[in-house]
Amino acid sequence: MLHTFYKYQGTGNDFIMIDNRDNAFPKNNTKLVAKLCDRRFGIGADGLILLENGTGGDFSMVYYNSDGNQSTMCGNGGRCIVAFAKQLELIDAQTEFMAVDGMHVARINDDGTVSLQMKDVHNVTVYQNYVFLDTGSPHHVELVDNLDEFDVKRVGSQIRYSGMYGDAGSNVNFVSAVGTDKFSVRTYERGVEDETLSCGTGVTAVAIAMKVLGKTDSEMVKLQTPGGELEVSFLQDGQQFKEIYLTGPAAFVFKGEIKW
Secondary structure, three states, X not given: OEEEEEEEEEOOEEEEEEEOOOXXXXXXXXXXXXXXXXXXXXXXXXXXEEEEEOOOOOEEEEEEEOOOOEOXXXXXXXXXXXXXXXXXXXXXXXXXXXXXXXXXXXXXOOOOOEEEEOOOEOOXXXXXXXXXXXXXXXXXXXXXXXXXXXXXHXXXXXXXXXXXXXXXXXXXXXXXXXXXXXXXXXXXXXXXXXXXXXXXXXXXXXXXXXXXXXXXXXXXEEEXXXXXXXXXXXXXXXXXXXXXXXXXXXXXXXXXXXXX
């Protein structure tokens, strides 16, 4: 039997989208998810997202990494599912939806970008050479020189599997300053186990980490990723951050059918 899927990308972070309001997708079949995300034997994507009936919002988001396992919040995926819900005519320009880390509000802007409110951040831990915080997913943030030539996969993997973040590991972001309110970011994502072109929760973590470290005075930070530019805005209240919004493009790529 053929099943319909949609492909979306947000600054190069790409996702398979499936309308699962009929609960037809075999959600516990991790091998199927991994196969669909495989770039040689499947559709190819950094992750797979199910849009399901809402539990207090317009819809629910279920996110899988490309290794087939359900995972924590995905910021770019959250923006893309908002655009997908619009394509399905479930929403107009404003929405509220449930994800693994709770309820999110979002809006589709006049220029087509999507602004997604992220969870509040209550704890930012500063170490000698890096910062750790959770923006819906755990993130290690580290300033480096020569970011363009940096071996993100090798060093990111070493940190992810070092044991410093337990068995679950962490996503790892490497950062260089471009200006007083702009930073370049490259991210190693757990679950993908490689560098991705962009990571929404990652750039959110970087923006907040740079504010905590005093690398920027701005509460609106631009983040340049290999896949394009994103913007993170927030309000700082002492050591806590709220009203955090991740803004950037969320583009429909194609629609297709596949047998499983």
